[in-house]
Amino acid sequence: MRVCVTAGVGSDHIDLDAAVDHKIQVPEVSGSNVVSVAEHAMISILLLFRNLVPAHEMIERGEWQVSEIARNAFNLEGKVVGTPLPAAAAEAVNARRVEDLKEFVWQCDLVTINCPLHGGTRGLVNTELLKQFKKGVWIVNTARGAIRDKDAIAAALSSGHIM
Template identity: 30%
Template sequence: MKIAFFSTKSYDRQSFEAVNASYQHELTFFDVQLNEKTAVLAAGFPAVCLFVNDTADAAVLDVLASCGTRLLALRSAGFNNVDLQRAAALGIKVVRVPAYSPYAVAEHAVALVLTLNRKLYKAYNRVRDDNFSLEGLLGFDLYGCTVGVVGTGKIGMVFARIMHGFGCSLLGYDAYPNTQFEAIGSARYASLTELLSNSDIISLHCPLLPETRHLINTSTIAQMKSGVMLINTSRGALIDTTAAIAGIKSGKIGYLGIDVYEQEDELFFQDLSDTIIQDDTFQLLQSFPNVVITAHQGFFTRNALENIATTTLSNITDFERGQSLQNEVFERPPAPLKAVV
C-alpha cells in the first residue's frame, strides 16, 4: 500500500524501513508538517501517516479526501489533532498507536522529577565550569512525599509504580478508576481537589480532550500546595501556560517540568538554534531557574520507535486486507467536566 509520511526525521525513516521489511508497503517520507498547504503532497496515497504536531482539521481532511486518502494512521497515542467527525463524514478511517511504550514516557516523567529536585541541570553545568559549590543545589527526599497521578492509564500506572518504589504515597484521579492502581501499596483515588491540595508532586498522564484542556489553570493552581512540583509529559494544552507562569512567580508552583507545550507545533522537532524565537511566553518560561523543558522526547526510545512502526504498519495492513481495525479511533461524545482518563 502506498503511504505518505509527514513530519518525518531520520529516526522515523530508519525505524519504519526496518520494520517494513516484513510488510512490503511503499513508503514515501516528507519532512514537512501536514497542513492545508502541504496536504496536496498526499495525492495518490490511500494512506497518510501523521505525528502529534501535524494538522488534520476539516480543511486538511477535505484536501486529503479529494486526493484519494482513505486512511489516517497516527503514529502516536493522542488524536486531538484530528477532526474525527469530519473524517467519518468523508469516509476516512483513523487508527492510532495506543501503547507504544508506557515505560518510555513514565520514565521520562520520573527523570524530570529527579532533574528538578536535585538541580541536575545546574550541577552539570557548574562542574563543567570547575565550580564545585553546592550552594543553590539543595533538594529533598522523595521518600515520604505524596504524589498525585492525574490519569491512571498505562503510562500513569507505570509512573505510579516507579514513584511507589521511591517510597512515595500515591493519590490518583481518573474518571475511569483502575483497580490495579489501588493495589499499589496504600495508593487510593481522590477527588481532584483533594489530590491538588495534598500532593507534593503532581504528574499529568491524561489525553487532551475538550474537558481536559487547561485542566491546570488559575483555579486549580490555587488549590495546590505552595511549592508544588508539576510535571506534564502528556499534552501541552493540559496546562494554561499563562496561569502556570503566574503560579511560578507567586511561588505556588515551586518546580515545573514539561516535555510538552501548548504552542509546541511551531517549535519542537526542529533546530531553531540560529533563529530568534518569537514566542515570548515560551522564552519567559525558559528564563525561570526552577523550570525544565524537554522537547517532546518522552516517547523517544528505540523500543518505542520499533513498537510505533510495528503497530502503525500492522494497522495499515489490516485496513488494506479489509480486516477489523483493532486500533481505530471513533468520535466520542463530550464527557462530563470531571472526566480525566
C-alpha cells in the first residue's frame, strides 16, 4: 500500500505513526462528503422525529398500529434545530449565529453535531454542557464519537434529560 485516502475531516481514525513507518501517504480530502453528511444528518433527524424505525419493524412483524407510532412521532414544524458551525459555514447557509455554546443549546429542540474532532471539540458534549440543554432535546451526532462523553450521554438519556 502506498496511499490511504480518507474522505472527510480528520485523520484521527488512522494510525499516522504506522503510516509514516511504512511510507504510506495519508491525504485528507476535507469537504468531499459535506453533502453526504448533511443528508445523513437530515435523514437521522427524520427517522427520529417521525418514529420510522419502530414503524418499519412493526410492519415487518405484520403488527401495524398507527396510533402506537403516532404517539411517539413529532413534527419538525416550530422546532429549533441547531448545529455548531464555524462562522463561514453559518453565513453560507444564512443561519442565525449564536456566539455562546451554552446560550445556543438551551434554545434547541434538536442539536446536530457535525464538527471536526480536534483539541477544542474533544469531549465537547459533556456533563457540564448537557446540563445546559433544554430538557427533552434530541441529539444527532454525525461527527467523531470522541466529541461526546459517552458516559455523560448515557446518564442524560437514562435521566430523561435528552431523548
